[in-house]
Amino acid sequence: MEDVDDKFLKKNKEVPLREELRPRKVTTPDGQEIEIEPLRDYFCEAQPKVHPKAYSKIVEDFYNWARSNSLWILGFGTGCGAIEMRPLMTPRFDAYRYGIQWRPTPRQANLLVISGYLSVKTLKRAIRAYEQMPQPKYVMGLGSCTINGGMYWDSYNTIKRLDDYLPVDLYIAGCMPRPEALLHGFMELKQIIRKGEAEGANKYAENFAQYKANQKAVIKDWDMPDYNW
Amino acid sequence: MRELLYRLKDRYHFGTPTFQRDDLCFVTVKRSELRAILTELRDVEGFTHLTLLTAVDWIEEQQFQLTYMINNREANLTLALRVMLDREDATGDTIHDLWPTAATYQRELREMFGINFPGSPRVDEEFILEGWTDLPPYRRDFDTLAYSQQTYHDRPGRETHDPKTHMQKVLYADYPKGAK
Amino acid sequence: MVNPLLILAAGLGAAFLLGLLRETSERAAFHTTVGALAVMAFVALSWTVALASGQTDPVEMLTAGAKPPFAINLRTGIAEAALTSVVTLTGLLSAFFMRRDLLRLGRRAMAVLLVLIMALSGLIMTRDLFNMFVFLELIVIATAGLVLLSKDTRALAAGFKYLVVSQVISILLLIGIIFTYHANGSLNIDDISEVPMGANGASLAMFLVLIALILELKPFPANGWALDIYESAHPGFSAIFSAASGSAALFAVYKVLAMAGPDWALLAAGIGIVTFVGANLLALAQTHDRRLLGYSSVGQIGLILLVIGFADRLGDSFLYIAGGLLVSHAIAKAGLFWLSGMVKARDLSDWAALRENPVLVVLFAVFIAMLTGLPPFPAFYAKWSFVHVLATDGAYSLMAVFLIAALIEATVLFRWFGMALKRSSGHSLHISLTGEAIALIAAALAIAVSWVWGNLSGQENLITLVPLLFALLFLPLDILPARIKNVLAIAGLVFWFAVTKNGLDPLRYVFLIIMVLGGAILLLASFHATGRRMGFYTPALLMFAGMGLLVTSETSFQFFAAWEFLTVGSYFLILRGQDSEPHALSYITFSLGGAFALLAGFAIAANGAPTFPIENLSEVPSRIAPYVFVLLAAGFLTKTAVMGLHIWLPGAHAEAETDVSPMVSGILLKAGLFGLFVLLMEMGRQELFGVDLTIVLVWLGALSAFIGAVLSAFQEDAKRLLAYSSISQMGYAVFGLALMNHLGWLLALMFAINHFVYKSMLFLAVGGVKERTHTKLMYKMGGLITLMPFTFVSVLVGIIAMSGVPPLSGFGGRWIFYNAIMSTDLRLPMILIFMAGPVGFLYLFRLIHTIFLGQLKDELRLTKEAPFWILLPQMLFVGFLLSFAILPGMILRRVDSYIGTLFGDTPLVWTGKIVDSQYGTWNPVAIWGVIATVFVVVFILLIWMNHNAQKVKQFNIVFSAERPFKPQTTHFAWNFFAPYRKAMGFLETPVATSFWSGVSNMLHGTADFTRKLYTGNGQTYAVQLLFFVIAVYLIAMGGLS
């Protein structure tokens, strides 16, 4: 881009590990001194796995049908788009009739809607929430901010491409897209799922190293395990 | 308001007051007198509320301007005191003991402008940013666009238009006459 | 036989002989002194033995070759002989004890000592008033001399004050003697007593003589002068002053009272009880050991004076009772004074130095127990008989005052003992082999007299009881390693069970299993202890001995003695815990209070008999039966810790050692329950003021069940939680018993069994956790499930069983409970019980969640499973709970039919493994079958679906997309039931605690106020003395005229 100042060079300093995650020594009740390594001791270190489809196509199709008719959205609003999701619960749009409902915990959700711009700080949470959802799981990007940065194209603290960091199944364009557009997006997603093409979680697991590198490139204080189970 | 400034003028050094409205006035004070003025305004003159504390980066003058905006609710007056700091060694005086909320403003200024307030509670902790390693982003020598370009990938094919020329092209393609 | 006069002669002779020795030959002088004392003691003892065994008759010794009243006569009967033995032996032993000081002070001191002993013996034997005066003067001068010989400068002042006051007393006595002579023309005691003097004009004379002699006993409150002596004199001398002088003076009073006739007895009794109460009250406020001993001496002598006042009514048993008290007092007090000689500093807590030498601790315990009147010491028999006599006479208020004062005394002494065992002292012990040997001799004497008194008691001789001897056997065995002793102890318990189990009815059989076999199982956990574990086995086995004896006891005496054994044993056990000092004290105070209520109840019920078979409780006349019921129930309810009398329990159970907590909770509480069983079985429903007392019990039980549970839910300390839960569970049992129907009793028994099993298990489990984590605070734990899986299983099974959820055995309890309340007319108390049920879930869940679930803490990451030996009994209990849940009939059926014979009904029908009642069915096998099948099927289903689940770690939780900060801040544990506290927290108001601390403060306040009388000023004391005399005179004359 023509108006970029080439003289400016960003600094790439290491951020020290947070105090509570640093290895430390504690004394046990019997006076023994033991080493605690929080990241290893508190968190599971296993890598995500690629989960194959069911052996039988009929079963997989049935499963996909069930998945598509039971979309549980994680109640996590990242930007201004969160306000566009609320009307979906109202009598006017009533998303429940399509088997869509909102769950308060990632463990029980399988659809993560990134509803607008993602600051780096929020990206960290979004990654954590995404990784904690059980497979198969789907990501929808809402609005131009998730597509190419939108109006935050020159922000020092907002990512521009969601699919650099999470496997996105579907984008809904607009700034912001209206609830009708969202509903349409859900219908599209259902089609994708039913076709068995919504394998974002497996893609994420396959390209895990790449995704992680991208994420760590912007989140400099990566203060969590590589994969959040 | 004016009367107030007259009263105080004898004891403190004021710059020329700028009246935005009758009840809103900006005035520059000396850093050494700031604390005394604030205390007096708070305790004697009824300016009990610290509306905001913010900064302006006068990079050309190599100075930071701190703005302490205080408010007298009884009389509905707002007074903003400006204090100029040296930009090289940006250190302000903490007033968290006068208004506890000031500690939060000072944390923000520390993070966003790099102005230090020694003695302010938790001033060295992260405020909004997490793991920020670059220049304080509100400083004018920090190039946010360049930083963004170097950090976040663009999606290929994205076009950027200058709103004025773009909208003109879309809406009034033939204006001024014969332009096309 | 040698003439008893030789006692006097030897003393005097040796004293003169000392004067002939050279100043420098202290050793020779000492040998002479000791020799003389030995001769005196030998003569006295030989007469005692001869008289006691009936080989000789009492002798009258005439002096000056003429008969009385023309010459002085002396007498040696059994009492005189025994007392002179006490006096001379004390003198002899004290002489050894003071050896170094005597050698330093030289022959003069020894001569004074000899004269003192001689004079004391003379005072005992003489039958002439004036002679008595002479001996008294000798005693006073010798005493003052010996006091002044002490190194302590305060002794100088004390001795002077003593002299001043003694002279006042002497004058009173002399005037009294003159008046007496004027009135009677004789000074011979036997002559005077032939003409009763009470009514004639000589009453003033008699009063003066009597009051003078009583003043010698240092009655409360005119005794400040004597206390200073106790405080400052040499402990060896204090021993004589307390044991020997006190005995002799008492005997003198006795002689004069006998002479004065029964009219004066009341005066003595009155002064006696006031002294006993006052002195013990004051002792509460003491921090100086010897002064405390002084007060205690005064109190004991007051007690004996009280007994002397009752001499007439006591008749034949007078000597037995008074002697028992006196001998106990003399030996214990002398022993304690000697021990105090070995302790360097004078604060009560400085006795902690005794711990350097376990033998001394044992001796200390023996003396304290002897003084308090615990079995098997003579004072125990004496108290038993005395209270029975009081009850027979209908002197209930006196009995109450006496027992309360005795309780205060016990509190004082045990508080001191607790300090000695738990505090730390900056001073080391002043070890002296002689001193230790002398104290040991005293202890041996204590055991010897215990044997004598036991033999004379006409009851069982407690000291020959096998279980007790077995417990005492562990005193010498304490040098062995703990494991060997543990094997012995378990073998002993199992053996005792095998021996006693035959012929018991099923109810007692179940209790015997719980108490004795259960004890053996719990002792398995004690294998965990390493080293020697000194001082654990004797109290533990003493407690188990008490419980074994309790179940097999047939008479009220056996029952009460067993009760005292288990109380004392458990006290020593509880005291072993780390911070248990105050809790052990409140335990022993409440327990002895309860025991005294039992004693009073039995005494009233005995109706004149020295003891009676327990079955005869049912034949108590209906006039007194309700009162007996109330007293006995109060005693038992103290042990089961019913709400209001519960405040000792949480601390005592929580602070005890790991393997002690289950013993005192799982087993000991059942003693109270057993008592209630027996009580209700024999006495049934009683009405007082138109109120059915069993209904009161029902309410008490329900209240305990509910409030105990609520308080339990608010505890942060795991063991305290369990302790409060015990209150709740015992509440259920009391409730069931008090329903007074077949099923209610079965319910109580079911709770007894279940509570024993799961509470022991839980206490062991929590104890095991505490062994590893070194804390009892639950919020400091968390996430231990993977590290301590076996402990987790036992807690899991325990809480399911306790909460009454099918299929474990707690459900059986609930089922019987519902059937029981269906067959009763009571309705309102059920509400409390219904409320208590779900509250149980609160604390149980908290227990398992906060310890085993949730977040593992950094410090505990390497925690190991609990030690094997602590786990073993738990696993046995788990096995039992599971099998008892399937086959409850294996125990319940027999008991059910036995209870059926009591009530004459059969509400439960057992067909195979099925229980049917009038109202419903309980088929434990089917319940198990259904639940297990469904559980397994669902489990297999889940495994099939979720077999590939990824095992994650503690911070892999969805934390609102955040990362947990630290385990401590992520473990929701502290104040777990905050919302419940908001709603029901008002129940936490410590009503009972503030009531009891109010009582305690009041007592201490009174003591502090009364203490102000003791200014330490000689003149004040003399004036006090005169005021006392005048006051007594006014009261006595008013009463006599």
Added chain:
Amino acid sequence: MNSLPNFEWVQVAYALLTLFIVINYGMVMTAVVRKIGARVGGRYGIPVWQNYIDLAKNIALRSKITHGVMFYLGPVFRLTGGVGLLLFVPTIYGSEWHQNFSYAGDLILALYFIFFGTLGMALGAGESGHPHSAIGVSRGLSQVTMAELPLALGVYALSLQYQTLDITEIVAAQQGSIFNWTVFTNPLATVAAMVAFVGTMMRSPFDVVIAPQEIPIGPPTEYHSSYLALMQTNRVLFPVAKTVIYMNLFFGGATSWAEFAIKVFCLYMVSVVIGVVHPRFRVEQSIRFFLKWGLPIGVLAILTV
């Protein structure tokens, strides 16, 4: 086998049939109830088979995690509690097929077995280490201590009235006329018990336990996939099983599946209707509510029997 005198293998089949009917009934009924709620609010509402789809979806999830043994066993306890409760209670009066295993025990067994699943679930949730689970359990246990009280009192009054603890006998005593139902013969006990019913159905105003807005759904926060499927099954089964008890005790039981369906639905709707028109109580408020209203009614009930 004299310990199981009434047992025949065919009973297993009968019981499975009962279970099958009740689960399907519960699946559809709860969906219908939600649909009714939606219609009242002007929405179209979920499809009636939505519960089945959700169940299949949850079973079809591919990745699962476990926090440990107790976490794994929690849903097993939960469902066992629900199934067991159903099997310990006779479902259809007079039908030999649907007596289930009610001979194993009586009313007391059913009342105490209600806690089996709750306890296991609480333990499982506890092992997940999530503070919200523990907070939810704390709230739930605190509330249930008082919520169950009116029921206990009502049941006590009832068993005094009929002099039996046997559910079948209680149902038998209510046959003949609608006015033989306990609700007419002993209205106080019924009201007391219904207070407890509303209080334990996890619906507003007594649903602070799972309060989605503040502690994301409380105890089951960490549960997902097949664990959640088991719990969902229980969630349709358990309220029905519980309602069956109330129906048997207070509303004359059911002599046919049709009667069963109608009565259970109506009873279930009681808590739903109350729920949609009342805001949520805090725990201490609901405890006070039960103390103020449930307790006195219950006491009156047992005093007036």
